[in-house]
Amino acid sequence: MSGALLAIRGLEVAYGHIAAVRGVDLEVGPGEFVSVIGANGAGKSSILKALVGVTPLARGSIAFAGQEIGGLPSHRISRLGLALAPEGRGIFRAQTVEENLLLGAYARLRAGDRAVAADVEWTLGLFPRLRERFRHSAGLLSGGEQQMLAIARALVSRPKLLAVDEVSLGLAPAILDQLFAVLSQLNREGLAILLVEQIASRALAVTNRTYVVEQGRITLSGPSRTLAADPRVIEAYLGAPLDDGARSAQEARP
Ligand SMILES: Nc1ncnc2c1ncn2[C@@H]1O[C@H](COP(=O)(O)OP(=O)(O)OP(=O)(O)O)[C@@H](O)[C@H]1O
Ligand SMILES: [Mg+2]
Incomplete structure (x- = not known):
């Protein structure tokens, strides 16, 4: 191709x-x-x-x-x-949902990219459960929510x-x-x-x-x-x- x-x-x-x-x-x-x-x-x-x-x-x-x-x-x-949501999810269990999502945008945050907040918001729109859990530790999420977080974190990098x-x-x-x-x-x-x-x-x-x-x-x-x-x-x-x-x-x- x-x-x-x-x-x-x-x-x-x-x-x-x-x-x-x-x-x-x-x-x-x-x-x-x-x-x-x-x-x-x-x-x-x-x-x-x-x-x-x-x-x-x-x-x-x-x-x-x-x-x-x-x-x-x-x-x-x-x-x-190119972003990967890895097998086993690879999330940081002690960090909150918000912190995990921002880690997905680490490179852009460092570069001063102001669109990161909008992109986090976009992923929360895709997975409303994550919005409800935004300030919870990732380790307390259900397996399904952790998988949503792993995918959302990969997506934050657009x-x-x-x-x-x-x-x-x-x-x-x-x-x-x-x-x-x-x-x-x-x-x-x-x-x-x-x-x-x-x-x-x-x-x-x-x-x-x-x-x-x-x-x-x-x-x-x-x-x-x-x-x-x-x-x-x-x-x-x-x-x-x-x-x-x-x-x-x-x-x-x-
Ligand atoms: N870090 C590692 N060190 C040594 N061998 C490994 C390592 N990771 C994978 N392997 C071996 O490489 C082969 C392929 O593994 P891989 O994890 O890519 O398979 P997979 O198709 O993803 O399997 P699964 O469905 O179990 O996730 C297997 O024989 C596995 O045991
Ligand atoms: Mg595998």
Whole structure:
């Protein structure tokens, strides 16, 4: 895809002798909603960590908004407009919701950017629960609220691409409905999203395109609705074809 917002080529990530990512090519176009699905330990988080500069890449290249970012420190990648809501949420439990959100805008605050307050306000509009909890310690929030905070904190930097790792971890279906509804809304408003998700049915229902990762390699990729009907995906990741609700959500997509 020419004009991709994100283009990962031949990415390899290793931890000592463990090859976690073994030559991954992955693209996200402007305004696209893309998911990466795969089993435990397949290498999904390692792809995202390399993307935002948390884990070094052993080999390969990562182009973002036309610029090579492979090997750049994370604060520079963040400034270019790529934000990650990490697996496990990575929030500061002793700090308040407000303080966590302002940490998401640290670089801009330092640069004297006055729009930060408006951007915090925007994230509170997306997640009204966080407004109610604004002065509470993050550690006192429910799991769903903590996930909202992790996403909101990533959004405060007004990224061009939001990467989200395992939204669903430990959350009840009703909370997931809310979180995925916000992600879909953000995407409709033009935000590109790269979603790593273990619950394949959720990912396939909301995204445009999906990559399947197995043992550090992409083994399948294509439009999410095509993959949702692929017998290999159904057998390995869905157990059964998507139910009516998920299918109609998928069919409602452009
Ligand atoms: N910091 C680390 N040190 C050593 N090995 C690691 C480290 N992080 C990940 N690994 C290994 O790298 C491989 C890929 O892990 P990764 O976390 O990227 O997978 P994942 O697809 O995100 O899994 P999960 O679904 O459990 O989150 C696994 O074999 C894992 O054990
Ligand atoms: Mg992971």
